[in-house]
Structure formats: structure tokens, C-alpha cells
Amino acid sequence: MKKLIKYLKPYTLLTILAPIFMLIEVVCDLYQPTLLAHIVDNGILKNNFSLILNTGLIMLGIAFIGMIGGVGCTVFSSLASQYFGRDLRNELFKRVQQFSFKNIDKFRTSSLITRLTNDVNQLQTLVMMSLRIMVRAPLLFIGGIIMALSLNKSLSVIFLFSIPILILIFLVIMKRSFPLFGEIQRRIDYMNNVVRENLVGIRVVRSFRREDYERERFRYANSLLMNAVIKAVMLLIIAMPFFMLVMNFSILGVLWFGGFLVNRGSMKVGEVMAYINYMGQIMFSLMMIGNILIFVSRASASASRVIEVLEEKIDIQSKENADKNPIGEGKVKFEHVYFSYSDKEEYVLKDINFEVNPGEVIGIIGTTGSGKSTLVNLIPRLYDISSGRILIDGKDIRDMNIKILRDAISMVPQETILFSGTIRENICWGKEDANEEEIINSAKIAQAHDFIIRLPQGYDTVIGERGVTLSGGQKQRIAIARALIKKPKILILDDATSAVDFITEQKIIHGVREIIRNCTTFIVAQRISTMMNVDKIIVLDKGVVVGFGSHSELLKENDFYREIYKSQIDEEVMRYA
Incomplete structure (x- = not known):
């Protein structure tokens, strides 16, 4: 996570305000049991109604201040985490856009999608939890111990036995959970890959009637993910009863030993009640720390995957003194x-x-x-x-x-890729500021103009994702028009006319040769x-x-x-x- 902290630096003010507001809430929470003890010992037991009323109003005021602190911390931590997630996703996407084909070959598309979405969401949640729970829990833990010690040092001996046991439980869980959470992310990658392949190839699946096979593939991928999650969560399922057992024994010990001290006159009833509250806060804070540490294990797996993309060495880059002519x-x-x-x-x-x-x-x-x-x-x-x-x-x-x-250079690859939007937008993808004349001319050279104007909205016809509403030949011709509108010096058609007939193909080649002058053209064909x-x-x-x-x-x-x-x-x- 240290390598990702820089994405929080622009929001330093938010990351400072969130802990400050949380500190206000924690101080208010820590002060409440002491006031409760004061009500019990000096109000209820002595029938002092005015003290009960006044102290109760003070408790309400402190609770309101604590609420403001909690709301403020939630607002600032949420803003900081959302900005962090946005910037990290932008940086990841920018990095992927800079990848060479060799870099892209190293990562599956489904894996990159998971890293840009699920993994970043995990880190985003970690930031929010860090600014809230990771501030609240330690403060509550330390503050609770201080307040408990101030009430009675002898009773605090119970902590010497319970706290080390709880810490040991969470350390064991953390050590064993880290590789399991890494496996969960890999299973998500695999399931996303199955879903992506199925959706992209849905027409092939239907035409070959392989729905049952694909359902089985997804069921298998889904089961792998479920089993990985269960295996990781099982540690928590097993550990939680042990945690509750230690916590209940600790409270039982406080009640037994505290009752003994009350009978001896060393403590008051209200102080025992306050001590139990502090004990609950300490144990609850330990549980929060344990949960956040377990989540850190999962987020660490996501962080390593995100950093792997950010630190991937891009093998094709311009030299410092590269020729810009x-x-x-x-x-x-x-x-x-x-x-x-x-x-x-x-x-x-x-x-x-x-x-x-x-x-x-x-x-x-x-x-x-x-x-x-x-x-x-x-x-x-x-x-x-x-x-x-x-x-x-x-x-x-x-x-x-x-x-x-x-x-x-303009290139039309073997696999024709069109984007969601209109035909006009797809052609202009090669040149954003192209005017109407340039759009039509490039479409004419690519032998696409005639079929485009016969469409319901002509050049403004929405073609859908990946151009699913068009035939293979129509998609190829639009892709060629997109390449030609740049007026390139070098044009590469990589089997880009395989779906058009011979006459149309020759017209395209003639158009490139005669209309776009001095364009060196490479045509890969079978x-x-x-x-x-x-x-x-x-x-x-x-x-x-x-x-x-x-x-x-x-x-x-x-x-x-x-x-x-x-x-x-x-x-x-x-x-x-």
C-alpha cells in the first residue's frame, strides 16, 4: 500500500479531517461510561434526581457532539476514498493504454478488467476503513485501557490474559488468509474471462447449441470462486467463537472480581458498570482491529495485482531525443x-x-x-x-x-472492432475533427457510402456494441473508412477485405491508389x-x-x-x- 499512498496526497486535507472528527467521536464515547457511573453512584443510589437530570443532559450533549464527529469522519473518509479510487483507476487505464502488444499479452483482458474494478474497489474500501475504523479502533482500545486503569488497576489484570490470546488468534488468521484472498482474486479473473468469452461469442454458442456446455463452464468457474471464498471465510467462522469465548470469559471475570471488590468496599457499583463498558469497548475495538487486519490481507492481494500493472515495464517507448519530424x-x-x-x-x-x-x-x-x-x-x-x-x-x-x-500510419486489423455509437462517430474515431466532406469521401473510397445512406438514419445510425447490427463486410468497410480518414502515409490492411467480394475489394484498392496519393499500402490477404x-x-x-x-x-x-x-x-x- 505504501506505493499507492501517493494517490491520496492531493487529498491530504480530507485525510487529516477524517481522523480528527473520529477522535472527537472516540473521546465522546470514552467519556460516556464515566458519566454513567457518576449517575449510578451519586444519582440513583443517593436519590439525587437533579444530578441524574443534569448528567443525563450532558450525556445527550456529548452524544450529539460524538454524532457530529462520526458523520464528519464518514463524509471526509468517503470523499478521500472515492477520489483515491477514481485517480487510481485513471492511472491504471492510462498505463494499460501505453502497453505494447507484448505487455498486453502478459495479462488476460479479464484480469485487467478485474484489476481496474474489483481490485481498485477493495483498495478504495481499505482507504475508507483506514480513515475510520483504523483510527477509531486503536484510539478506542488505548483510551479504553487508560480509562479502565484509572478506575481500578487490580481489575485490569484480566487484560494480561485475554488481550494476548485475542491478538494471537488474529495473527494466525492473517498469516493463513493472505494467500487465500490472492486465490479469490484469481478465481474472479477466471470467472470474468468465462463470462466475457461467452458474451462476446454468444452467436457462436447459439449456432452450435453449446449453451449447456457454456453453462457448465460458468458453473465450474462460479463454484471455484465460491469454494475459494468459503475457504477464506472459514477461518473467520472458526475464529469468531474463540474470540467471543475469550471476550465473555473476560466480562465474567470482571463481574466476579468486580463484585468481590464492591463487597469489600474497594469499588462502587457504578464503577463496575463503567468498567464493563470499557471492557466491551476494548474487546469491540480489538474485534474491529482484527477485522480490518483481515481485510488488509485481502486488500494487500489486490494492491500487489494493481502495482503489478503500474510497474509493468513498457518495452516500447520513445527515446528522450526521438526524432519528431x-x-x-x-x-x-x-x-x-x-x-x-x-x-x-x-x-x-x-x-x-x-x-x-x-x-x-x-x-x-x-x-x-x-x-x-x-x-x-x-x-x-x-x-x-x-x-x-x-x-x-x-x-x-x-x-x-x-x-x-x-x-x-493507419491500420485495419484482422478482427474488425467497432465501438458503440453511430457510424459517423466510428469513422471520426480516426480523425476527431473531420468534417462532413472528409467523412463521406473516406466512406466512398471504402465502398461504404452506398449502404450507409440506405440505413434508417444514414451516418447517424447507431450500430450497437462491436457493430453487431452490421454484416462482416459492412464492418470491414467502415473500419477501412476510419483508417482512410486520417489520410495516412502508410496504410496497413491486415486481411481487412476478407468479408467483401472481389469487385468491392478491387474498388477499395483502386480508391486507395488513385484518390489517396502517395499512400504506401500493405495488404495482407489469403x-x-x-x-x-x-x-x-x-x-x-x-x-x-x-x-x-x-x-x-x-x-x-x-x-x-x-x-x-x-x-x-x-x-x-x-x-x-
């Missing part, structure tokens, strides 16, 4: 590029060498798993190469400012028909470039490309035979 032409060159996803894995790409001139349309084709998507992901530095160099306009991309680099009208084709096999040239050149000179071509042509012939 904008990309001018979009000439791309790979020099002896090697890449692997981790130091322990084999190279996914091996000795990649090619050069692309500004404005050229480059096709990338190869077998599944040959490294096509990996290759284009290296250009905007979504991953960093293992060795070699990638040059844009003669400059190593690792020497360029990342923001400048990515501002000049279809040989896509490759027929590009300038050059990169042929990949098992992470190695096995061919580079035009469609006609490769058909003549490259056996591997010719084999792909022949297999797809034969497949077309068989389909229409």
Missing part, C-alpha cells in the same frame, strides 16, 4: 529483420529484407502462420524487432517519436485474386521471404507462389464445375 514520403525498408515474441521462443520472422517505394501497393501472402500479420505489426512498432532495422524514409523507426510514427493488381507481392513461408515481385514475375519465377495460385484456381474451377 513527421513522415514525409512513406518509403519502407526492412534490413535483416528477425523477430520472436520472447527471448525463449524461436524466431517467427527470419532475415526479412525488402524495400517499398512511396505510394506502392504491396500484397503479402503466405501459408497460415507464416508471419504475415506479425510482419505488418512491426511497422507501427506494436512489437519491437529482435534484431535488424526497419527504416521509414531512411530513419530507423526506433529513433522516431512513437506518436509521430503512429500518427502517419486470396490470390487480391494480389493480381498490386505493385509488388511479398511471399512468406515459415517466417522467411521466399518471393518478392509482381504477380506476373512471381508466376514465372517462384514455385511456391505458383503453387498457391494453382491451388486456388483449381478450387475455383471445381466450385463452378
